[in-house]
Each structure stands twice: as C-alpha cells, then as structure tokens.
Amino acid sequence: MNHESMTHDSRFMIRDSRFTRCIVRYEDWVANVMPQIEREVAWKFYGYRKALFLYDVCWQDCEGLLKHPLGNAVAHQLIRSVGSISANIEEGYGRGFGKDRAYFLRISLGSARESKGWYRRAQPLLSSEVLDHRLNLLDEVIALLMTELKTAPTSQKES
Secondary structure, three states: OOOOOOOOOOOEEEEEEOOOEEEEHHHHHHHHHHHHHOOOOOHHHHHHOOOHHHHHHHHHHHHHHOOOOHHHHHHHHHHHHHHHHHHHHHHHHOOOOOOHHHHHHHHHHHHHHHHHHHHHHHHOOOOOOHHHHHHHHHHHHHHHHHHHHHHHOOOOOOO
C-alpha cells in the first residue's frame, strides 16, 4: 500500500479494516468551520482551533476503533478525553480572564496529556501514521496550552 507523505499539522489519516487513506488537511478543515464557532472568543486562541481539529479527527479514529471488540472501551475514553480539551478551553474563555480561565486551561492540559495515553492504548488498532500524527498534534496542543497559561493576562479586562 502506498501512503502519501504527510506533515503532522496538515493532513490526517484514517484506518479501517481494509485501507488507510488521506481525508482532510487542517487548512481545509479550518476553512469549513461554521461562522458561529469562529465568532467565539476562544477561536482567537490557536490552541483551541487545533483542539477542535483534533476532536474531529479523533471522531474518525473512534469510528474505526468501535469496529473492533477491544477498541470499544478505548474509543469511549479517547473521545471523552479529547473532547474535554476544547470543552475546557471554551469554559475557561467563557469566564473571561484571571484564575477561572487558568483553572480550566489547566484541566484542558491534563485532558490533552490523558489523550496521549489513550492514543497509546489504541496503538494496536491504528496505523503508525495516524498514531504519529495524533501524538504530534497533541504535543502541539499541549505546548500551546502551556504558553497560554504562562502568558495569558490575569486581569478581568478583555485584551
């Protein structure tokens, strides 16, 4: 089987029982996000956009995992932990600045690290290309969250 060359932030792969194929690039995904989502204050944070993209590719991964009896439990935990990343960013940004935002960003960071563990547990059912892409994407989200936690304003005033 011939696999296309990929970079970790531009394409993702999905594997089912018969084949592995390229589905979408991040740039194509972001171009099709609904305007109602783009208007949210959290959209300004690049880490949020990457977390939403990760959720969408994770959804695809979980569809494949659910086809295997041993992948069922992993898929449920994986989609929950990956979904928690963007959900907690939304919660934090919805509360403005200060301690509340930082609290939810730290929860999001913990969920991102947990997701890495669940992707590792799914390794027997994912292609190496998919696993490598997802772990790199999670590393990117983690780095963006760490930077946001270090540099985010702590006042209650919007910047």
